[in-house]
Each structure stands twice: as C-alpha cells, then as structure tokens.
Amino acid sequence: MxxxxxxxxxxxxxxxxxxxxxxxxxxxxxxxxxxxxxxxxxxxxxxxxxxxxxxxxxxERYLDHSTRARITRLEDSLPPKQAVRRFIDEIIERSVNDRERRGCFLINSALEVAPHDKRLGSLIAGRLAEIEAFFYRSIKAAQAEGDVPKDRSARDIARLLLGVLLGIRVLARSKPERALLEGVARPALALLE
Amino acid sequence: MxxxxxxxxxxxxxxxxxxxxxxxxxxxxxxxxxxxxxxxxxxxxxxxxxxxxxxxxxxERYLDHSTRARITRLEDSLPPKQAVRRFIDEIIERSVNDRERRGCFLINSALEVAPHDKRLGSLIAGRLAEIEAFFYRSIKAAQAEGDVPKDRSARDIARLLLGVLLGIRVLARSKPERALLEGVARPALALLE
DNA sequence: GACATTTTGTATCAATCGATACATAATGTC
DNA sequence: GACATTATGTATCGATTGATACAAAATGTC
Missing domain, CATH: 1.10.10.60 (Homeodomain-like)
Structure with missing residues (x-):
C-alpha cells in the first residue's frame, strides 16, 4: 500500500x-x-x-517496561512482605549504581512536567497511585498472613513507603550514598516487623 | 564615582x-x-x-530566607521534638496550599540541576545535609530529655525524615492531597513517640 | 565643569529552538 | 507498469534562545 x-x-x-x-x-x-x-x-x-x-x-513505554514490570515480577515471585522489601532494596541498588544520576524517569517527570501539564499530570499521578496500591495490597496480604502486625495502618505505611521511595530517588540525584539511602529506608521497613 | x-x-x-x-x-x-x-x-x-x-x-538567597530561616525559628522557639513535628507539619501545610504547585525550590533544583552541575550539586547536597543535621540534633536532644525513646537510631530516623520531606514535596507536585501527605508523615513522626 | 566610571536603554548578534515544505524513493493494488 | 500512499532526506522556516555592542545618562572626584 x-x-x-x-x-x-x-x-x-x-x-x-x-x-x-x-x-x-x-x-x-x-x-x-x-x-x-x-x-x-x-x-x-x-x-x-x-x-x-x-x-x-x-x-508510557518506560512505565510499562520498568516500574510496572518490576511490581509484577516481585509480586509473582515473592511473599508480600519480601516483595515490598525487595522493591525498596532494588531501588537503592539502582540508585547507588546509577553513575549518570538519572534517577527514575517517572519521578523526574513528576517534578518537572506534572505541575505544568494537566494531562501528563494525571497520567503520572495515576502511576504513583499504582505503586502505592502495590504497597498497600502487599501489606494487607502480609497482615492477613500474620507476617506484619495488624495494629498498624496498612494505608499509612503504604503511603510512607511511597514517600520514602520518592525521597530516595530524589536524594540519590545529589547524594547517591548507600549509607544515607539505606538509613532512609531502614526505619520504614522496620515498621513491617 | x-x-x-x-x-x-x-x-x-x-x-x-x-x-x-x-x-x-x-x-x-x-x-x-x-x-x-x-x-x-x-x-x-x-x-x-x-x-x-x-x-x-x-x-542561595532562597535557602537563606526559607529553609534555613525556618529551621532557626523552630529550633529557637520549640522543644526539639515539637520542632521536628512542626517542621513537617508546615511543609504539608505549604504543599496543600500551594495552588501553583511550585513545591520547594531546593528540592526542585536537587532533581533538575544537581546531576548536571557539579558545583551546584555540592551546594545542594550541603543544604540537604543541613536539614538532616537539624533532624539529627533535634532527635538527639529529645532523646537526652527522655522525650524520644533512646533505643532508636537518631541517625536513621533523621535520614527517614529527610527522605519523607523530599517525598512529600515531590508527591505534592502531582498529587497535592492532604490525606495522602499526612499519611506519608504519620508513621514517620510516630517513631518519635 | 571636565573627567573617569558605571548603569541604562535600544537594537541586535549568531545559534538554536520546534516544526515543515518539498521533492524523491519505496511499497501494495489494480 | 501506472497509481495512490506513505516514508525519507535536504533544506529551511519564523520564533526564540543566551548574550552583547554601542551610545546616552548619571554619579563622585578633581
């Protein structure tokens, strides 16, 4: 044709x-x-x-092949609490080894373009919500299995982890030091124990 | 002349x-x-x-008149634990009321320019370290007063709070919802109790 | 008031920006 | 092989970028 x-x-x-x-x-x-x-x-x-x-x-391609793929892989291969821990661990590992300090394309975009572009802003907000949802259902499942104390708010801890994730990614772009990033994550992950 | x-x-x-x-x-x-x-x-x-x-x-002017001034004001007027809480609370308040979604100039810069500009990168890293240092000495002081449990790592909690601060600021640029931001902060601040 | 010095306003520089016009080349259909 | 259709390569569009040349204007010093 x-x-x-x-x-x-x-x-x-x-x-x-x-x-x-x-x-x-x-x-x-x-x-x-x-x-x-x-x-x-x-x-x-x-x-x-x-x-x-x-x-x-x-x-959109990045999100499908990176963030979303990672969630699916971890959720399919690990028990919920371990999936959450591994998710954060992998982010730290990537951040420490990110010699060009590119950070995360989604999070970079959340800061640079989301506030100035309504359509992209809601796309990005939706993807961040997916990450929060992954944390939330993992914690809920772990609580049901008795793997995480039930007296803690799964919703709040999921949100804390989302915030910690974003914080680590931003911090790593100016201070990609393992001790610092692990220090950020440790007390948050300790809430799962 | x-x-x-x-x-x-x-x-x-x-x-x-x-x-x-x-x-x-x-x-x-x-x-x-x-x-x-x-x-x-x-x-x-x-x-x-x-x-x-x-x-x-x-x-530099922004940092002197905004972040650094806020730390000094809170540290001079409140007991250490309350200073930390108030710091986070004020950031959430600012983020929720930030109709133009400008976020924090320092944190925006940490993401946009720090990785591409060595000189600015270390300036920014230094200012982030100042915020971490504020959290650290506040927690240390509160522990000395018996206001925060001493069996928790002041270093790690200070780093968590720094990460949470950055996370809230980034999140607010695409999802400036009070419930979400408070959810991020609540479990982190609970570690001070 | 002449002079040296710095600031201001106009006007514009070459370079680069995002985006296209246009002609040519490559395909499937008939 | 003529035709419609889409992709490609060259060459370039007007607009905007960061940055200045230049002359006029405003000061303190002498």
Whole structure:
C-alpha cells in the first residue's frame, strides 16, 4: 500500500526514553532526539507526532517496561512482605549504581512536567497511585498472613513507603550514598516487623 | 564615582527566585527573568553575571530566607521534638496550599540541576545535609530529655525524615492531597513517640 | 565643569529552538 | 507498469534562545 518504515519504532522510542530520562523534557531538543533515535526530524514528526506526544509515548513505554514490570515480577515471585522489601532494596541498588544520576524517569517527570501539564499530570499521578496500591495490597496480604502486625495502618505505611521511595530517588540525584539511602529506608521497613 | 544602580538588587533577585522556582532552570528564559525583575537584559548581565550565576544567587538567597530561616525559628522557639513535628507539619501545610504547585525550590533544583552541575550539586547536597543535621540534633536532644525513646537510631530516623520531606514535596507536585501527605508523615513522626 | 566610571536603554548578534515544505524513493493494488 | 500512499532526506522556516555592542545618562572626584 505504501512505503514501509525503515526503522523500528520501539527501538527508536527506547532511545527517546534515554534522552528524556537523562536530560528532562525542556533540556532535550528535537535534534538530540532525532540523532540518538537514528532518524530524521520529519520521520520523528511523522511517526510520533510532536515533541510532547513523543514524550508521553516514551514515558508510557518506560512505565510499562520498568516500574510496572518490576511490581509484577516481585509480586509473582515473592511473599508480600519480601516483595515490598525487595522493591525498596532494588531501588537503592539502582540508585547507588546509577553513575549518570538519572534517577527514575517517572519521578523526574513528576517534578518537572506534572505541575505544568494537566494531562501528563494525571497520567503520572495515576502511576504513583499504582505503586502505592502495590504497597498497600502487599501489606494487607502480609497482615492477613500474620507476617506484619495488624495494629498498624496498612494505608499509612503504604503511603510512607511511597514517600520514602520518592525521597530516595530524589536524594540519590545529589547524594547517591548507600549509607544515607539505606538509613532512609531502614526505619520504614522496620515498621513491617 | 559612577552611576548608581536604579533598582534594588535584593528585590530583583526575589523576582528571579519566583521565575526559577515556578518554571525551573531550563524553561525560564532570560527575557522572562528580565521582565519579571523589572530590569533590562544588560542590567541583568551587568549585575548578576549570566543566567547560571543568577540561578546560583537566587537559590542561595532562597535557602537563606526559607529553609534555613525556618529551621532557626523552630529550633529557637520549640522543644526539639515539637520542632521536628512542626517542621513537617508546615511543609504539608505549604504543599496543600500551594495552588501553583511550585513545591520547594531546593528540592526542585536537587532533581533538575544537581546531576548536571557539579558545583551546584555540592551546594545542594550541603543544604540537604543541613536539614538532616537539624533532624539529627533535634532527635538527639529529645532523646537526652527522655522525650524520644533512646533505643532508636537518631541517625536513621533523621535520614527517614529527610527522605519523607523530599517525598512529600515531590508527591505534592502531582498529587497535592492532604490525606495522602499526612499519611506519608504519620508513621514517620510516630517513631518519635 | 571636565573627567573617569558605571548603569541604562535600544537594537541586535549568531545559534538554536520546534516544526515543515518539498521533492524523491519505496511499497501494495489494480 | 501506472497509481495512490506513505516514508525519507535536504533544506529551511519564523520564533526564540543566551548574550552583547554601542551610545546616552548619571554619579563622585578633581
């Protein structure tokens, strides 16, 4: 019917994720994007729309393949309390080994673009709610199994863990020190015991 | 000796803080700055250097008049445990009432510019350390007075509170809901009881 | 009041921004 | 192979970016 695309959309989108993740939305130019994606500007606009639409697609792909995949993997392979602990542990590990200090694409976006973009803001808020929901149902399940004391508010602890997660990610971008990040997490995780 | 400046440096710097606070570093143009500061571009460059130097001065002034002033005020007027509680409470109050969702200029900067600017990165890291130090010495003092259980690590709880502070500030930019932010803070503050 | 010094306002610099016009190339359909 | 349709490459659009050149204006010193 028509000339086929010569590049792989998903592969190019991965490159776009790298750009936006590393530099943020404003500091990334369309030329940066096109270069790193290995395509021309017209191909970029033809395939993904404009810069903003590309950002949305990049963020959505990142969330599906990163945050959401991690939750599914841990929830399927570990008992609930361990899944929560491991989630936080993996975030710390990633943060300490993040030599470029990219942090988390979702959390970077929550700070940079959410307040200025209503549509993206609710997308991001929804994804943060998914993380809170993971913590909440894990704690609830652990409490049902007698693995976490039942006199503690699962809702509040889930929210604390969400806050701790965001805090660790932000802190790591200016002070990526293991002792500090583990210090943040330790008293919060101790509430599960 | 020479022609005197026709505007107040500090007042104009306050306007620059508003710009950078609201939009971040990259998204704020020199024209935005000059307009809001009520001066011309040459006056801006003549007085503050370039855009980057202006940002540093704006951030430093913000920190002296906001974060650092709050710590001093609370520490001078309240017993240590109450000072910590009040600090967190005030942050939540500010976040909930922050209709423009500006968050905290320091924390916004920790995420946007710290990883890309070594000099600013260490400035920011130092200021975050000051906040942690405030939590730490408050908890230590409260423990000495028997106001906080002594079997808890003051270092870890101080770090948790720092993480919670950052988490609340980030969360508030996409979900400024009181119940959520208070839920994050409640289990952390409960560790002081 | 002449001079040195600094600030201010106008006007503009080259570079880069996001985004496209246009012609050419590559496909499936008939 | 003619045609419709979409992708690609070149070349560039007007707008905006950070930053200045330059001359006029305002001060203290002498």
């Amino acid at each position: 028509a000339r086929p695309r010569e590049f792989d959309e998903a592969t190019a989108l991965e490159a776009a994720i790298e750009c936006f993740w590393h530099r943020g939305y404003e500091a990334t130019s369309v030329r940066d994007l096109a270069d790193k994606m290995g395509i021309s500007a017209p191909s970029l606009y033809n395939t993904y729309g404009d810069k903003h639409a590309l950002f949305v697609q990049a963020l | 020479a022609r005197p400046r026709e505007f107040d440096e500090a007042t104009a710097l306050e306007a620059a803080i508003e710009c950078f606070w609201h939009r971040g570093y990259e998204a704020t143009s020199v024209r935005d700055l000059a307009d809001k500061m009520g001066i011309s571009a040459p006056s801006l460059y003549n007085t503050y250097g370039d855009k980057h130097a202006l940002f540093v001065q704006a951030l």
